[in-house]
Amino acid sequence: MADITATFPRPTIKWNETAAGGYVVLALVVLIWAGFALTMRAMGKSPLATADVALIRFAVPVVALLPLLFGRLHLLRQVDRKTVLLVLAGGVPFYFIASAGAKLTSAAYVGALIPGTTPLAMALISRVFMGRRLSTRQALPIGLILGGVVLMIAGQRHAVTADTLRGVGLLLLASLIWAGYTIGLRQTGLDAISNGLLLSIGSLVTIVPMMLVGLVGSNFGHFSVGEALPYVLVQGVGTGLISTLGYAFAISRLGASRSATIGSLSPALTSLLAIPLLGESLAVATAIAVVLMTFGVILANRTGERVPA
Numbered sequence: 001m002a003d004i005t006a007t008f009p010r011p012t013i014k015w016n017e018t019a020a021g022g023y024v025v026l027a028l029v030v031l032i033w034a035g036f037a038l039t040m041r042a043m044g045k046s047p048l049a050t051a052d053v054a055l056i057r058f059a060v061p062v063v064a065l066l067p068l069l070f071g072r073l074h075l076l077r078q079v080d081r082k083t084v085l086l087v088l089a090g091g092v093p094f095y096f097i098a099s100a101g102a103k104l105t106s107a108a109y110v111g112a113l114i115p116g117t118t119p120l121a122m123a124l125i126s127r128v129f130m131g132r133r134l135s136t137r138q139a140l141p142i143g144l145i146l147g148g149v150v151l152m153i154a155g156q157r158h159a160v161t162a163d164t165l166r167g168v169g170l171l172l173l174a175s176l177i178w179a180g181y182t183i184g185l186r187q188t189g190l191d192a193i194s195n196g197l198l199l200s201i202g203s204l205v206t207i208v209p210m211m212l213v214g215l216v217g218s219n220f221g222h223f224s225v226g227e228a229l230p231y232v233l234v235q236g237v238g239t240g241l242i243s244t245l246g247y248a249f250a251i252s253r254l255g256a257s258r259s260a261t262i263g264s265l266s267p268a269l270t271s272l273l274a275i276p277l278l279g280e281s282l283a284v285a286t287a288i289a290v291v292l293m294t295f296g297v298i299l300a301n302r303t304g305e306r307v308p309a
Contacts, residue, residue, distance in 0.1 A: 022253025026262055029246040032238040033266040034273055037111040039234045040102040041278060046231075047223040050099040051207060051216040053231050054092060058203040060236025061244070065197050072194045083187045084198065090181025091203030096216075098174040104167025106280050108290060111270025112152065113171040114178060116293035119300035120145045121172075121179035144296030148289040155285020192248035200240065264297040 043053055079087075102110045120142050126132040134142070153160055153168060185195055210216045247263070254262075271290050274280040 019253055022250045023262075025246045026250035026254065029243045029250060030263055030266050030269060032234065032243045032246075033115070033263070034111065034269040035234040036239045036243075037102075037114070037266075037270040038107050038273060038277060039231060040099055040110055041105075041107040041274070042230075043099055044103040047219055047227055048231060049217045049219045050096055051211050051218045052220055052223070052228070053099075053235055054095045054203070054207050055211065056228065056231050057095065057235040057240055058091065058200045058207065060232065061196055061200040061240035062204050064241055065193060065200070068193055069197055069201075072190075072197060075190055075194055076198055079188050079190065079198070083184050084202070086180050086184025087188065087195070087198055088202045088206070089177050090184070091199050092206045092210075094174055094177045094181065095203075097170050097177065101167045101170030101174060104163045105171065107274035107278055108267075108271040108280065108282060108286050109152070109168065109171060111274075112148070112267040112290045112293050113168065114175045115264075116267050116290075116297055117145055117149060117172060117175040118179050118182065119297060121176045122182060124176070125179055125183065138300070141296045141299035144292050144299065148291075148293035148296060151285055151292065152289035155289065156283055159283075192244055196240070196244045264294055264301060267297075268294050 039053070043050060046053075098110070098114060101113075105113075119138075123134055123138060123142060127134065149172075153165075188195060188198065190198065207216070211218050211220075267290050271282055271287065275282055
């Protein structure tokens with residue numbers, strides 16, 4: 001008897017419906033995260049001020065996602081004020097503190113200390129503000145992260161200056177703010193687009209008045225489109241749009257744990273890309289520290305302290 005199903009065309013599976021599509025998008029997201037750290041470091045040699053780059057970072061997603069705002073207004077209005085403040089802390093405050101830390105250190109420090117210490121910062125916040133104790137499963141990853149931080153500084157003590165230590169302190173503070181932002185994202189109950197709108201619109205409403213009244217310096221009008229283009233692509237389109245939506249897509253195809261584990265490779269990628277792109281050297285101690293922190297974040301992701309984009 002003939003197989004009657006042979007007379008019907010088999011449904012084709014599109015690439016974006018497979019795990020392979022998730023891996024492709026996630027690889028792009030990790031590359032963008034590394035690019036974010038590199039551009040934060042490169043700002044020190046750019047004619048653009050921090051406020052100019054921040055404006056680009058938040059204006060691009062607002063313009064792109066604005067048509068989707070009105071259908072989500074009722075959801076945004078339901079988020080309580082404390083959670084909104086936590087999310088907005090990951091905007092302008094994080095940006096300026098991370099930028100100040102980047103100017104005093106290197107791309108390897110930026111790429112490792114911010115995403116690499118976020119699980120540690122989240123554990124600290126949970127302990128101080130929520131009364132949660134450190135579990136035995138968290139001890140090893142947090143120990144690896146702490147060891148990486150100590151090695152990153154002590155391993156190059158001959159080259160560490162007072163400015164370097166100030167930069168490390170600022171980057172660790174940025175990591176603490178990012179951890180609070182991460183907790184805020186969990187509490188909003190919103191989808192990726194709604195969270196992106198909340199962060200971008202709130203940050204844009206904050207940064208524009210600060211620039212207009214002179215609270216933050218701006219070089220607007222003193223740089224070319226060509227000089228601003230890398231920041232438009234990496235910070236605005238890349239970080240603001242693709243990484244936010246792409247990470248959510250990757251989670252839907254690969255799962256949160258696997259996506260977060262692969263995402264943990266961004267500090268190592270940042271350190272490697274900084275060598276040819278920014279001309280920075282990578283000391284042996286720094287490389288080992290980055291590896292320790294990367295493994296620490298991977299283990300933390302597997303024990304529940306996941307670090308989102």
